[in-house]
Amino acid sequence: MLPVTYYVGLSAVLFAIGALGVLIRRNAIIIFMSIELMLNAANLAFVAFAREYGALSGQIFVFFVMTVAAAEVAVGLALIVAIFRTKQSIDVDQMSSLKG
Amino acid sequence: MLLSETISNTPNFFYLAPWVVFFPVIGLLINIIFGGRFSEKVIGTVASVASGLTFVVAALMVLSLRAHPEGATIPLAEWITIGELQLDWAFRVDTLSVTMMMVVGGVGTLIHIYAIGYMHEDVQYKKDPKRYRRFFVFFNLFIAAMMILVSGDNYLMLFIGWEGVGLCSFLLIGFWYEMDTLARPSTANAMAAKKAFVTNRVGDFGFLIAGMMMFWTFKSVQFDNVFLAAEHIAENQPGIILAITLFMLLGVAGKSAQIPLYVWLPDAMAGPTPVSALIHAATMVTAGVYLVARSAPLYSLVPQAQGVVALVGGATALFAATIAVGQYDIKKVLAYSTISQLGFMVAAVGMGAFVAGMFHLVTHAFFKALLFLSAGSVILGVERGHHHAAHKHHRRGDHHGEADFDPGDMRNMGGMRKTMPVTFWLYVIGALALAGIFPLAGFWSKDEILAEATALNFTVYILLAVAAFFTAFYMGRQIWMVFFGQPKHEAAGHAEESPLVITVPLMILAALSILGGALNLPGVHTFTEWLEHTFEAFEVHVHVGEFNIIVAITSTILALVAIGLSWLLYGRRTVSRDQPDPLKRILGPIFVGMENKWWIDELYWAVILNPYVALARFTADVIDGRFWHDWFHDKVIAGTYQWLSKTFLDAWFDQRGIDGFANGLAQAVKELAQRLRGIQTGFVRNYALSVFIGVVVILGYLILQ
Numbered sequence: 001m002l003p004v005t006y007y008v009g010l011s012a013v014l015f016a017i018g019a020l021g022v023l024i025r026r027n028a029i030i031i032f033m034s035i036e037l038m039l040n041a042a043n044l045a046f047v048a049f050a051r052e053y054g055a056l057s058g059q060i061f062v063f064f065v066m067t068v069a070a071a072e073v074a075v076g077l078a079l080i081v082a083i084f085r086t087k088q089s090i091d092v093d094q095m096s097s098l099k100g
Numbered sequence: 101m102l103l104s105e106t107i108s109n110t111p112n113f114f115y116l117a118p119w120v121v122f123f124p125v126i127g128l129l130i131n132i133i134f135g136g137r138f139s140e141k142v143i144g145t146v147a148s149v150a151s152g153l154t155f156v157v158a159a160l161m162v163l164s165l166r167a168h169p170e171g172a173t174i175p176l177a178e179w180i181t182i183g184e185l186q187l188d189w190a191f192r193v194d195t196l197s198v199t200m201m202m203v204v205g206g207v208g209t210l211i212h213i214y215a216i217g218y219m220h221e222d223v224q225y226k227k228d229p230k231r232y233r234r235f236f237v238f239f240n241l242f243i244a245a246m247m248i249l250v251s252g253d254n255y256l257m258l259f260i261g262w263e264g265v266g267l268c269s270f271l272l273i274g275f276w277y278e279m280d281t282l283a284r285p286s287t288a289n290a291m292a293a294k295k296a297f298v299t300n301r302v303g304d305f306g307f308l309i310a311g312m313m314m315f316w317t318f319k320s321v322q323f324d325n326v327f328l329a330a331e332h333i334a335e336n337q338p339g340i341i342l343a344i345t346l347f348m349l350l351g352v353a354g355k356s357a358q359i360p361l362y363v364w365l366p367d368a369m370a371g372p373t374p375v376s377a378l379i380h381a382a383t384m385v386t387a388g389v390y391l392v393a394r395s396a397p398l399y400s401l402v403p404q405a406q407g408v409v410a411l412v413g414g415a416t417a418l419f420a421a422t423i424a425v426g427q428y429d430i431k432k433v434l435a436y437s438t439i440s441q442l443g444f445m446v447a448a449v450g451m452g453a454f455v456a457g458m459f460h461l462v463t464h465a466f467f468k469a470l471l472f473l474s475a476g477s478v479i480l481g482v483e484r485g486h487h488h489a490a491h492k493h494h495r496r497g498d499h500h501g502e503a504d505f506d507p508g509d510m511r512n513m514g515g516m517r518k519t520m521p522v523t524f525w526l527y528v529i530g531a532l533a534l535a536g537i538f539p540l541a542g543f544w545s546k547d548e549i550l551a552e553a554t555a556l557n558f559t560v561y562i563l564l565a566v567a568a569f570f571t572a573f574y575m576g577r578q579i580w581m582v583f584f585g586q587p588k589h590e591a592a593g594h595a596e597e598s599p600l601v602i603t604v605p606l607m608i609l610a611a612l613s614i615l616g617g618a619l620n621l622p623g624v625h626t627f628t629e630w631l632e633h634t635f636e637a638f639e640v641h642v643h644v645g646e647f648n649i650i651v652a653i654t655s656t657i658l659a660l661v662a663i664g665l666s667w668l669l670y671g672r673r674t675v676s677r678d679q680p681d682p683l684k685r686i687l688g689p690i691f692v693g694m695e696n697k698w699w700i701d702e703l704y705w706a707v708i709l710n711p712y713v714a715l716a717r718f719t720a721d722v723i724d725g726r727f728w729h730d731w732f733h734d735k736v737i738a739g740t741y742q743w744l745s746k747t748f749l750d751a752w753f754d755q756r757g758i759d760g761f762a763n764g765l766a767q768a769v770k771e772l773a774q775r776l777r778g779i780q781t782g783f784v785r786n787y788a789l790s791v792f793i794g795v796v797v798i799l800g801y802l803i804l805q
Contacts, residue, residue, distance in 0.1 A: 022788050031784075092784045100780030 007048030014041035028080050028090040032073075039069050113160040114172040117191040120201055120247040123153040128240035135233040144216030147236035151212045151243050155205030161198045169633040171195065173253050180256075184319050190253035192323065196634040199458060200250035200390055203465045207382045208243050210605040214473050215239065215374035217601035221480055222372055226276060226283045235275060235372070242268035246383055250390060255311050255321040258391070262307065262355065265384045270297040272379060273371040281507065292367035299364040303354015307391075310347035313340065327397040327638045334401040345398055345405035348391065349412065356388025356442045358416045363701055365439055369431040373476025376431060381438045381472050382465035389442065389461050392449040397638035400452060407557070409450025414563035417443030419698075421570035425577065425683070426694025429508045430475045433578050437534065438468055440567055444549055447560050453552035454635060455620070455628045460549055462627075463541035463616040467533035470609040474527040475508075477598040477606065478582060481520045482507040485594035505591065510581040511677045512589040519595040524583050526606045531579055533613040535572035535659045541616030543656075548620065550655055551648040565655060572659035576666030585674035622647030 014037055021034025043062045050058030084090050127150025135143050165171060171194030180187040215235065223229045245268055249261025274293030280286035311321060317333055317340050318326045334341045352358060357365035368380045379385070392399060392409060399406055417440045424436035441464050448457030486505060506512065517524040533540035536547065546568060553561035587593035597603075620627035635641075669682045684691040693699070 019792060023785055023792065026785070095784065096782030098780065099782030100777035 004048050004052040008045055011041045011045040011048065014038075014044065026091050026093050028083070028092050031092065032076055032080065036069060036073075039065055112168060112172075113157075113164040114168075114174055114193050116157050116160060117172075117174045117193050117251060118176050119157045120154045120191075120205070120251060121244050123150045123157070124240040124243040124247070126150060128237045128244070131233055131237050131240070135237070138233070140220055140229070140232050141216070143233050143236050144212070144219075147240050148209060148212040148216065150240055151205065151209040154201070154243060154247060155209050158198060158201035158205045161193055161201065165193070165195055165198055165633075169195065170637070171198075171633070185315070185321075187254055187256060187322065189257065191251045192253040193251070194634045194637075195630050195632075196390075196393060196458070197250050199462065199631070200386075201247065203386075203462055204243065204246045204250065204383050207465050207469050207609070208246075208378055210608055211374050211378040211382070211469060211473065212236075212239060214377075214476075214602055214605040215372075217599055218374055218473075218476055218480065219372065221483075225483060226279060231275070235272075238268055238271050238275070239374075239378070242272070242379060242384070246387075249387055253323060255314060255323070255326075258394070259304075259307060259311060262351075262387060262391075263304065265379070265387065266297065266300045266304070266355070269300075269368065269375075269379050269384055270294075272375040273368045275371055275375065282505070289370040292364075292370035296364040296368050299361050300354045303351045303361050306347045306350025306354070310344045310351065313344050313347065317344070323394070330398055330401055338402065341398060342402045342405055345395070345402055346408065348395060348398075349405070349409055352388035352391055352409075352446065353412065354388075355391075356385050356446060357439045358388070358412050358443060358446055359419060362416060362420065362439045363704060366432055366435040366697070369429075369435045373431070373472060373479065376435070377469045377472035377476070380435070381468040385438065385442055386445065386461045386465070389445040389449055389457055392446065393454045393458055396449075396452075396454050396635055396640045399450075400640050406450050406452055410447045410557050410560045411450075413443045413445070413447030413450050414557075414560035414567075415443070416440070417447060417567040418563045418570070419443075421567040421574065422694050423697050424574040425570055426681075426691055426696075427574075428510050429506070430478060430510050430513075430578065430582065431472070431508055433510075433574055434468070434471055434475060437471075437571065437574065440571060441468065441534070443567065444546065444564060447564060448549040448552065451552060451556040451560060452641075453549060453556065454640070455631050456545070456548040456552050458631060459620050459627050460545035462619065463533070463545040463613070466609055466616050467530045467540075467542055467613040470526060470606060470613050471530040471534065473602075473606055473609065474523050474530060477523045477602055478513070478516065478520065478527070478595075479507050480598055480602075481516070481523065481595035482513065482591050484596045485519070486591035488594040488596070489590045505589075507591070509677075510578065513582045513587070513592045514585045514589075514674055515583070515587040516592055516595055517583040519587075519593070520597050522597055522603050523606075526603070526610050527583065528579060529610045529613055531575040533616075535575045535663065536568060536655055537659060538652075538656060539614075539617060541613050543652075544617030544620065544622075547647075547652050547655060551651045554648060554651055565658065568655055569658040569662050572662035573666050576663040577670050580666060580670035584671060588674060588677070 018034040018036075018038030018041060021037065022031050025031055025034065043065055046058040046062045046065070050056065050062075080090055083095065087094060127147050130146050130150075131138070131143055135146075138146070171192070173190050173192050175188045175190040177189045179189040219232055219235050223232045242265060245261050245264025247261070249258055249265060252258040252261060270293050273296050274290045276283075277290040277293065278285060278287070280288055314326060315321050317337070318329050320326060320329075330341065350361075353361045365380060365385065369376050371380070399409070420436045420439035420443060424433050424440065427433045427436060441460070445457045445460050445464070448454075448460060486507060529540070533542040536543045550561060550564055550568070553564055669686075673682070681691065681695075684695075687694075696702075
């Protein structure tokens with residue numbers, strides 16, 4: 001059985017890729033996918049530790065995260081569709097009307 | 101023997117003394133509170149009974165004094181305690197104060213009764229019957245104040261009474277303050293009241309100074325304390341006693357109408373006649389004489405002051421008598437006569453003839469009250485006649501209504517012995533008593549003064565003897581002008597006699613004027629012995645007035661000659677308004693002087709009053725108006741404040757300080773916001789980076805902690 005370090009390492013790499021994606025990509029869909037990636041990196045860490053310590057709470061927590069992610073997808077995609085309809089674009093750098 | 105035993109067994113009534121003040125106060129309170137519902141008769145009766153009861157108390161005092169001649173002091177209440185000064189509200193009962201109480205209570209009561217009738221007609225004539233009650237309230241108040249004056253045991257109580265009678269005098273002179281004798285609108289009466297009040301203030305100022313010096317020197321104003329210490333003080337500091345007595349003389353001159361302050365008394369005749377009789381002839385004006393007599397222990401220590409007082413009295417007696425000769429108003433003649441007679445009294449007490457002065461005070465109260473009240477009766481009679489005559493003309497459709505008819509002018513009278521016989525006889529009795537004809541009261545008292553003067557001060561004797569000659573002359577002139585000859589005006593022809601309520605008190609006064617001399621007949625000296633008890637307590641030597649037959653004959657001859665002269669001039673023909681006075685043809689400019697009161701009023705106006713008014717105008721307009729108000733107040737104070745508020749408070753403190761702070765705060769916030777705007781880029785990734793960095797920093801902190 002693979003030691004937990006590997007899982008946590010993979011989780012950290014996934015999280016870093018997600019965070020980087022959020023910060024550097026301009027396409028709203030891609031940013032959205034990167035957020036999903038970060039959430040799933042967290043899920044991986046949860047289940048890895050849950051298996052390591054034999055505690056169910058980590059696994060249960062994963063379900064909560066997935067539920068929240070699903071809800072987030074529903075709201076987020078709807079927002080992106082609405083933005084696209086008005087702006088004909090989903091480039092987040094063009095959405096700067098809140099500039100001070 | 102039996103009589104003297106009865107007297108010494110007489111119960112002692114001294115404790116009743118405070119009631120001489122309480123009774124009139126109760127009377128006036130009843131009239132103030134319930135008088136609105138009373139009829140005129142009840143109001144007059146209440147007031148007269150109140151006054152009459154004071155006379156009863158005074159009479160009981162006389163009885164008690166005959167048994168206990170040393171008198172008593174009745175303390176009523178503690179009054180003032182300041183440092184060393186301890187003053188009680190105490191009543192002094194001795195022969196001197198009781199003499200005054202008898203005069204005030206007795207003559208006062210008779211005049212109250214007379215006033216019931218007189219004021220009834222007066223308020224009808226002036227068409228203001230509601231004022232009837234006010235008159236009797238003032239009258240009772242006067243009795244109360246006069247009683248405080250004469251019964252006080254210290255100079256401060258005396259001063260309170262002194263001011264009280266002055267107030268009543270003011271109120272009663274100005275009783276018809278908005279109309280003249282014929283009920284026409286006029287301020288003359290109010291002016292006369294003001295003149296009396298202001299002139300008296302000058303005298304009261306002197307009295308106050310005297311009282312303060314007395315307190316300063318003796319540390320007391322209580323009679324006994326002052327008199328007992330006086331001799332000692334007089335040895336060490338004679339100047340102080342002299343100053344006190346001379347300042348006191350100024351007060352005497354004010355109240356008793358002596359030179360130079362007599363000018364108010366003739367004008368005071370503006371008051372109703374009972375007021376002239378009671379206040380301005382019989383009682384209040386004698387307060388000055390009483391003050392000198394009361395202060396006899398002080399005056400007898402300083403002969404210089406006595407000389408001044410005697411000379412002032414003598415000069416006043418003569419001066420006023422000359423003016424009386426030239427007057428046409430029946431009451432004005434009597435007013436100047438009163439001043440003259442007061443001069444006799446002041447001269448007497450000034451010379452040290454205290455008993456003679458007090459004796460003349462008493463008899464003068466009788467016959468001068470009689471004369472004034474009879475004059476009032478004459479005036480009422482003329483008014484009735486005028487009314488009657490006017491009524492007749494009215495029926496005939498004959499309107500020559502004389503708007504300026506003066507019921508007091510003797511040139512409108514004449515022949516009134518037929519229309520008013522009772523008043524005529526009463527008037528003659530009063531006039532003969534005043535002229536000093538044997539054996540009426542005035543003869544004895546005036547002669548005692550003259551006899552004393554020959555021994556004590558011959559200059560004063562000459563002044564008084566000449567004054568006595570003039571006295572007989574002007575009284576004769578008045579009798580001839582008023583009662584003899586033909587009526588010069590139909591009002592006098594239609595005059596009607598007065599009712600009994602007026603004539604009965606006059607008859608009593610006439611009896612007293614005839615018999616008053618019996619008080620102190622030569623050789624018997626009842627009055628001298630009576631007053632000795634008071635004066636000798638402080639070793640004041642009382643002169644026993646030696647009857648001087650030469651003096652008596654001289655003055656009687658002078659009086660008879662004067663009356664004869666007056667008959668030659670006025671008795672044989674009728675003097676009407678159109679012709680000049682017969683005396684004017686003989687005396688010429690001198691008579692003009694007498695007629696115009698020697699222009700003393702005009703002199704006072706020119707020398708004192710006009711400059712004073714000018715000074716008052718100056719202080720009001722220039723000092724107060726222009727300097728204080730316009731310059732100091734408006735320019736200096738208001739201007740400085742305005743400048744201060746404009747330049748400092750408004751421009752500097754408010755605009756720069758407060759506004760600067762508020763605006764600066766707003767500016768700072770604005771600038772800060774300007775800077776912070778840059779952070780708000782609007783780029784979502786920027787915000788995400790900020791969140792990321794924040795998470796890293798917080799996590800880093802938590803891990804590395």
